[in-house]
């Protein structure tokens with residue numbers, strides 16, 4: 327039984343109720359004993375909060391065991407806390423050597439919360455903080471927010487979460503090669519023609535229009551999840567596991583900056599129009615009817631890294647696509663044709679052989695990402711979390727794209743809901759005599 331003290335800010339919020347409490351509960355079934363202080367602005371008593379939490383738990387936790395839930399809930403108390411009221415923070419105390427403070431709150435509150443926690447001594451070196459994304463909306467805002475947090479907490483105390491990095495299926499982009507040296511040899515510049523990374527969703531923005539409209543596909547998916555997948559797919563296979571974070575940073579720093587010419591010829595942005603019974607993006611709830619936000623982006627990039635000379639990477643992500651799919655395709659120069667690693671809808675590995683069809687293996691996608699990441703925080707392992715330098719390197723690559731769009735260097739192209747994006751996304755590969763490997 328491993329004990330820890332867990333202070334959850336934003337405990338009444340959607341993420342806390344839907345993901346974090348269920349993850350803590352599941353972790354408790356496998357031996358973690360968290361003593362939890364749930365905090366939010368609502369003036370609730372502990373029994374009132376637990377009532378609300380139990381109702382949500384029944385909704386969000388499959389196979390909830392009432393006895394195990396009662397044991398878990400017995401270690402939860404609720405403390406009302408408003409970030410605008412410094413006196414509220416005096417109620418928060420922890421002397422536990424393994425104290426975790428989870429910020430499941432809007433990033434606009436991060437600086438204020440850090441400053442108030444520090445004022446009551448809750449930034450001592452044993453305290454770890456977990457920060458939800460998004461950390462900034464461009465390079466400068468990312469630097470600003472990190473600087474504010476850095477005034478009170480050291481890098482080794484900070485766990486910047488990207489739940490994508492908690493998925494074993496995503497981590498396997500490295501471990502497949504790390505544990506199987508023959509694959510590492512095959513998935514190299516010597517044999518590869520190019521690599522494709524697709525994150526496609528059939529869903530539109532649903533009820534998240536208010537959140538999505540100021541973000542768009544580039545910030546919501548590509549800057550964080552997809553560049554992380556790219557980094558995990560390209561770090562040297564023999565990287566010791568404790569050095570993966572440094573190796574990912576090296577890859578992100580090697581992203582070849584896009585210039586005026588490549589921003590025009592290598593980046594495509596699109597927005598879905600009504601079609602197939604679906605509304606167009608600008609007709610969605612809480613979306614500006616004149617919105618210029620992209621719901622699709624495709625781009626070609628290169629790594630200025632000795633291991634990846636001459637291997638272009640094509641990335642695409644979009645909403646209201648013809649299929650839901652998260653996939654990395656390593657396309658070879660000659661037979662075998664391709665190695666297809668699918669993360670969603672089901673984790674699988676497929677080797678496409680010349681004249682022989684495919685060898686396919688379905689892999690188990692394993693433990694829930696939030697549970698895994700919480701256990702990593704408890705263990706003090708920062709590898710599956712973003713270092714500030716990684717975030718900055720990713721923003722440094724993405725910033726010029728955002729800027730070029732603000733200057734209307736390339737048009738926002740319409741595409742029909744249920745398609746695979748604008749024609750220009752297909753031309754992006756066609757001009758290189760290649761094509762997207764749509765494999766569902």
Ligand code: NAP
Nearest residue numbers: 336337338339340341366367368408409430431432458459
């Ligand atoms: P949410 O549903 O709006 O919840 C926000 C929480 O913050 C509530 O518990 C709220 O308390 C609390 N809060 C608001 N103002 C406060 C104040 N002045 N003082 C103290 N507490 C205050 O947000 P969410 O969807 O859970 O998202 C939380 C964070 O996770 C955000 O950073 C978001 O970007 C990130 N995230 C969310 C998701 C998701 O699926 N929801 C996914 C990835 C990342 P009251 O309700 O009691 O007022």
